[in-house]
Amino acid sequence: MSSILLFLSALLPIGMWWLLRQGVMSKPWLEQGVVEGLPGPPPTSAAKVGLGVFLAVIGSLFALFISAYAVRMQMPDWRDVPLPNILWLNSGMLLLSSIALQGARNAARDGDAMALKIGLLAAGVTALAFVSGQLLAWRQLTGNGYLLTSNSANAFFYVLTGIHGLHVLGGLAVLGRTTAAAWRGRLSERLKLSVELCAIYWHFLLVVWLILLSILAGWAGSFVEICRQLLT
Template sequence: MGSILLFLSVLAVIGAWWLSRQGLASKPWLEQGTASALPAGSLTPPSKIGLGIFLAVVGSLFALFISAYAMRMQLPDWRALPIPGILWLNTAMLALSSLALHGATNAVRRGEMPALRIGLLAAGISALAFLSGQLLAWRQLSNEGYLLAANPANAFFYVLTGVHGLHLLGGLVALGRTTEKAWRETAAEPLRLSVELCATYWHFLLLVWFVSLSVLTGWASEFVDICRQLLT
């Protein structure tokens, strides 16, 4: 349960920071002057609010998975499976994809179309490399006899990585549409919101992957144990 509390705490901190950046606590009806005098960026776009709600739901879903994982591994029939080495390369690919989208966000704010296109393209290629690596990890485990139904630990590994991969695959659809528009548009400003939404989604999935990987490797439990020892 320690790992699930840690995960929820991290999500709560990030959520509070994100909301503070969106200006949702402001009271526009108390602002002085006419409506036309209000700052153009004072209101949060509905798409950003929608994405925030969606990420909260997805975070809760993964929190439930991780909680079930932590409880199920306490039973005697649990047999941990080896972590394929390719997962570390996959992690680097996902981090590179998130970093590329961060660069694309900076480029779209500066109005630099060439840098924006390169960033979006690099993010998409890196994300596809991550998904391909995940499939290779599944194939390696199945060839070694670690099948889905062979043990609860195997099932949780496939479910956690599979659900995460499906969310990334869905994000690739939005990223692909944004990239296609970037190659047609001559100005960066119309793409700003789409790029920022993609970047936020990618950063979130990277965080979820780090937490999931730490749980699968046992690092989260060790970290919680160390914290408990320091507090006692």
């Protein structure tokens, strides 16, 4: 239960910030009169709202798995899985991918087509490196005898990292289409929106991965225990 609360508390500020940026929390019924000629925030895109709902569903899915993980690890037959060192390199690749997509997002906003193309390519390459590294981590674990059916901890490791990897692959499919559109066409508003959605999705996946990594490494439990001791 502590792990799921930690996960949700990490996602809540991000969700609130995103809603405020989209103007969803505004109260138009309290506005009086009509002021013309003044710039205002753009209307919330249906695609952005759809992405927000989709991310909420994904977050709930991971929260359920993390909750099950927290309950199952209390059983006496639980054996922790040693994390392969390559996971730290993989984390760096996903971080670089997120940074590159943010750069592409800024380039699209500024109308810099070349920087946009470079950012999208860099994000795709580093994301592929992340997925390849995750597969290599699986291979190292299975080679050392940590098979899927050997222990519940092994199964949870493969399930959590596998589901996250599938979401990265899904994002790569959309990113590939966006990159192809950027290279063959002009910088349209539709392309800018696609880049922005990819960046938001990538930032979300990065946050989810860092939370998963902290839980798999045991940092989350230690952090919760320290907070509990401080409060008592």
